[in-house]
Amino acid sequence: MKREEQIERLRESQNIWDFVVIGGGATGLGCAVDAASRGYNVVLLEQDDFAKCTSSRSTKLVHGGVRYLQRGDVMLVLEALRERGRMKANAPHLVKDQAFVIANYTYWDNFLYFCGLTFYDMLSFGFGYGRSKFIRKASVLKRLPAIRKEGLKGGIVYHDGQFDDSRMAVNLAQTCIEQGGVVVNHIKATEILHDERGKVCGVIAVDQETHESFTLKAKSVINAAGIFVDEVMTLDKPGHKPMVKPSQGVHLVLDMKFLQGNDALMVPKTSDGRVLFAVPWHGRVVVGTTDVLRDHPESEPRALDEEINFILQTAGLYMRPAPTRKDIITVYAGQRPLAAPKNEGRKAHEISRSHKIIVSANGLITITGGKWTSYRLMAEDTIDKAIAMHLVEARKCVTKHLKIHGWRPNPDLTNHCYVYGSDEPALHELESTDAEFQKKISPKYDYTVGEVVWAVRHEMAHTIDDVLARRVRLLYIDAREALRVAPEVAQVIARERNLPQSWVDSQVLEFDSIARNFY
Numbered sequence: 001m002k003r004e005e006q007i008e009r010l011r012e013s014q015n016i017w018d019f020v021v022i023g024g025g026a027t028g029l030g031c032a033v034d035a036a037s038r039g040y041n042v043v044l045l046e047q048d049d050f051a052k053c054t055s056s057r058s059t060k061l062v063h064g065g066v067r068y069l070q071r072g073d074v075m076l077v078l079e080a081l082r083e084r085g086r087m088k089a090n091a092p093h094l095v096k097d098q099a100f101v102i103a104n105y106t107y108w109d110n111f112l113y114f115c116g117l118t119f120y121d122m123l124s125f126g127f128g129y130g131r132s133k134f135i136r137k138a139s140v141l142k143r144l145p146a147i148r149k150e151g152l153k154g155g156i157v158y159h160d161g162q163f164d165d166s167r168m169a170v171n172l173a174q175t176c177i178e179q180g181g182v183v184v185n186h187i188k189a190t191e192i193l194h195d196e197r198g199k200v201c202g203v204i205a206v207d208q209e210t211h212e213s214f215t216l217k218a219k220s221v222i223n224a225a226g227i228f229v230d231e232v233m234t235l236d237k238p239g240h241k242p243m244v245k246p247s248q249g250v251h252l253v254l255d256m257k258f259l260q261g262n263d264a265l266m267v268p269k270t271s272d273g274r275v276l277f278a279v280p281w282h283g284r285v286v287v288g289t290t291d292v293l294r295d296h297p298e299s300e301p302r303a304l305d306e307e308i309n310f311i312l313q314t315a316g317l318y319m320r321p322a323p324t325r326k327d328i329i330t331v332y333a334g335q336r337p338l339a340a341p342k343n344e345g346r347k348a349h350e351i352s353r354s355h356k357i358i359v360s361a362n363g364l365i366t367i368t369g370g371k372w373t374s375y376r377l378m379a380e381d382t383i384d385k386a387i388a389m390h391l392v393e394a395r396k397c398v399t400k401h402l403k404i405h406g407w408r409p410n411p412d413l414t415n416h417c418y419v420y421g422s423d424e425p426a427l428h429e430l431e432s433t434d435a436e437f438q439k440k441i442s443p444k445y446d447y448t449v450g451e452v453v454w455a456v457r458h459e460m461a462h463t464i465d466d467v468l469a470r471r472v473r474l475l476y477i478d479a480r481e482a483l484r485v486a487p488e489v490a491q492v493i494a495r496e497r498n499l500p501q502s503w504v505d506s507q508v509l510e511f512d513s514i515a516r517n518f519y
Contacts, residue, residue, distance in 0.1 A: 001174045003460045006184045007207065010043065010214050013182075017041050018392050019383075020203050020218040022189045022232055024048075025055035026165075026372050027355075028224035029172035029183075030379030030399075036181030037402055038383065038395040043216060044176065045205050047188035049466045051169035053299050054226050055372065056470050057334025059251060059289055060281050062087050062095050062161030062373050066268065067275045069120055076354055078123050080373045084161050085127025087373065091168060091404040093411045093421030097129040098162035098279065100266045101143050103318060105151045110134060113268060117158040130159035145260040148318050157263075162279060165372060166470035167419045170459050174405035185460050187214075192221065192235040192364065200236060200363045209462070220391040222382060223366040227297035227337045236364040243358070244368055246297045246335040250307040251288030253330035253476065258319050259285045270314050278315065282416070282477055284329065287315050294335060301333040302517045330479040330518050339369045357385050365389075376400075416446045427454050441485050447472045452489055456496040464490050464511040479518035486511045 019035045021028050024046025032044040046052070064081035065073075088095040102117075104110045117132035133156070140147060140155040173183045191204040193215070202217040223232040227246050234240045259265065259280055267276040278287045290307040308331060316322030339356045355370030355378045367382045380397045387394045406421025417424050430450055431437045437450030455461035455471035467489055468482045469475040475482040490504040490511075 001177055001183075001458055001460055003184060003186075003462065006177070006182050006460075007187075007212075009182045010184065010205075010216070013216075015041060017043050017202075017216055017218040019043070019220050019222060019386070020045065020189075020216050021222045021224055022203065023224035023226055023228075024050040024169070024173070024183070024185055025053065025224070025226045026051070026169065026172075026375040027226065027367055027370065027378050027382075028222070029169055029176065030375040031222050031224055031367065031382050032176045032181050032183060033172055033179065033402070034376070034379040034383045034397060034399050036176050036179035037398050039180075040383075040392060040395070041180075042176070043182040044173075044184070045187050045189050045203070046183075046185040047208065048299065049185050049463070049470060050173050050460070051166040051470055054334045054336055055169055056166035057249070057251070057332050058165045058372055059249075059277055060162055060165060060279060060286055061098070061277065062163050064120065064123065064160065064373070065371075066117070066120060066158075066160075066266070069116060070268070073354075074123070077120070078125075079377060080371070081120075081124045082127050083374045083377050084129070085124070086376060086400055087163075088129070088161055090376075090399075090402060091163070091171065091407065091421075093406050093408040094168050094171065094404075094419060095161050095163040096413065097159055098264055099130065099143075099262070100158050100160060100264045100277075101135075101140060101147075102156045102158070102266050102268055103140050103144065103147050104153050104155055107153050110154045110156065113156045117156055120158065129161060132156060132158040143261055143263045144265060146258055146319050146321075147265070148320050161373075162264075162281065163372075164282075164419050164473070166473070168372075168404070170471070171405045171421070173460070175402070178405060185466075186462060189232065189235070192232070192362075193217070194362060198362055200360075220386040220389075221364055222386070223364055224368075224382075226368075227335045229337060229366050229368050230297075233360065233364065233366060236360050236362050244297075244337045244339060246294045247338045248292045248294050248301055248304075248307070248333055248335050249289035250303040250311065250331065250333045251286050252308065252311050252315075252323070252328050253332070254285045254287060254323055254327055255329065256280065256283065256285055258287075258315075258321075258323055258327070265318065267314065267318060270310075272310075276311070276314050278319070282473060284477055287311055287323075297335055297337075300514055300517055301335055303331045303333045307333075328519070330476055332476060332518055336371075337368050355381070357382055359385070359389065363389070363391070417451075423458075427451065430454055430457075441472075441489060442474070442481050444481055445474060445477065447474060449492055452492045453496055456493055462493070462497070464493065464507050465514055467493065468511070469514075475515060475518055479515050482518075483512060483515040486515070
């Protein structure tokens with residue numbers, strides 16, 4: 001997957017595209033894969049990097065949504081559980097079973113959550129990851145050695161999925177290209193084109209690196225820009241009234257001493273009625289999330305003190321020792337694009353999580369809401385909408401059983417390279433060609449120079465942020481260490497891309513401003 005080759009395909013194309021997809025997060029990539037796999041001519045445009053915003057800042061879960069079951073939204077849970085099973089089947093190198101433990105401090109909670117999670121299992125209808133079961137206090141302490149022991153009455157074990165979100169995004173981009181589509185990052189849709197009837201008929205896009213402009217005619221334009229969908233809708237209709245309300249979610253990354261096992265902790269009801277997860281991920285514990293409405297979307301949001309304090313206070317009710325500010329290795333914030341019509345609640349957890357498809361008077365198709373787990377279904381619904389509008393000829397969706405690039409069953413989870421799936425042998429072959437490639441970029445972690453080179457050559461990584469945030473994930477594992485190794489990583493990228501020292505210097509400064517939001 002080389003960016004230069006994708007750009008060249010844009011230059012050479014004289015045809016009208018069936019689809020132009022704006023946005024390279026989970027939803028946009030899903031739409032592009034769906035369209036390409038049906039045989040449509042599709043191009044995806046991402047103004048920054050794949051999964052730059054919301055889609056790389058999740059809780060790293062593939063789940064049906066236990067909290068939605070609490071609220072009685074059975075259909076949303078049923079939909080997500082089915083998609084959860086398909087996601088694991090289609091990308092087993094990234095999606096794995098994760099056992100969760102709910103530690104209960106009343107006998108009533110043991111009964112209540114066992115019944116609820118048994119129903120959760122029943123809704124899976126063959127797409128389940130494992131059966132829920134009640135466990136006694138001793139078993140809870142064995143599975144979660146760091147849990148608060150005082151008053152513990154037992155617990156419930158249930159199963160959901162866990163994955164690496166931005167690695168999934170990269171693999172979806174690769175899958176789209178393999179299916180015949182064109183996918184380009186760091187290129188921005190700056191104008192929506194309209195025909196003589198005023199209907200959407202394409203876009204103008206500008207390469208953010210070279211400033212080259214492309215006029216792309218299309219039968220259908222899909223707006224999957226996440227928290228920035230309103231900006232794209234304004235390109236279609238100036239004066240558009242904002243439709244999406246950003247909801248900020250914050251996660252803290254802690255040392256494994258706060259979990260001390262392979263099982264995750266789920267707190268089913270926090271002080272403000274939400275849930276809290278503590279999940280093992282790449283040798284760390286990810287704890288979150290918050291749900292705070294924000295006035296404006298931000299590509300690099302910063303965690304609020306109140307959000308950090310809420311997570312620490314809630315986690316401290318269950319973890320021994322209780323985590324403090326000094327224990328935070330990384331903190332990251334992401335903003336969800338929640339569709340918020342006037343008749344819905346104003347609090348973040350009251351706004352619908354289900355996805356919505358909106359068609360403008362000019363024919364722009366906007367898809368928003370939803371979550372990673374349901375990305376495939378959201379894409380299917382969106383492409384089906386374009387068919388229903390007679391913008392393209394009807395073709396059947398094939399993604400329910402479409403293997404994602406990198407597909408490899410039963411990966412060795414003890415090897416940090418498992419996320420490369422079937423690309424892992426080629427990565428190691430690359431590393432073997434140069435002793436420099438075998439060196440670690442940090443003595444504290446296993447990430448190698450070869451992985452940086454691989455990201456640039458085969459995964460369209462063009463900046464330090466692309467590499468350290470969304471290819472090797474060091475920014476999310478240890479923000480300070482990522483900042484420390486940034487100059488060396490910049491030098492590797494510069495050598496690969498034949499860029500001057502001035503680029504290295506500016507990149508280090510830019511990454512410094514990003515990384516400081518993570519601690």
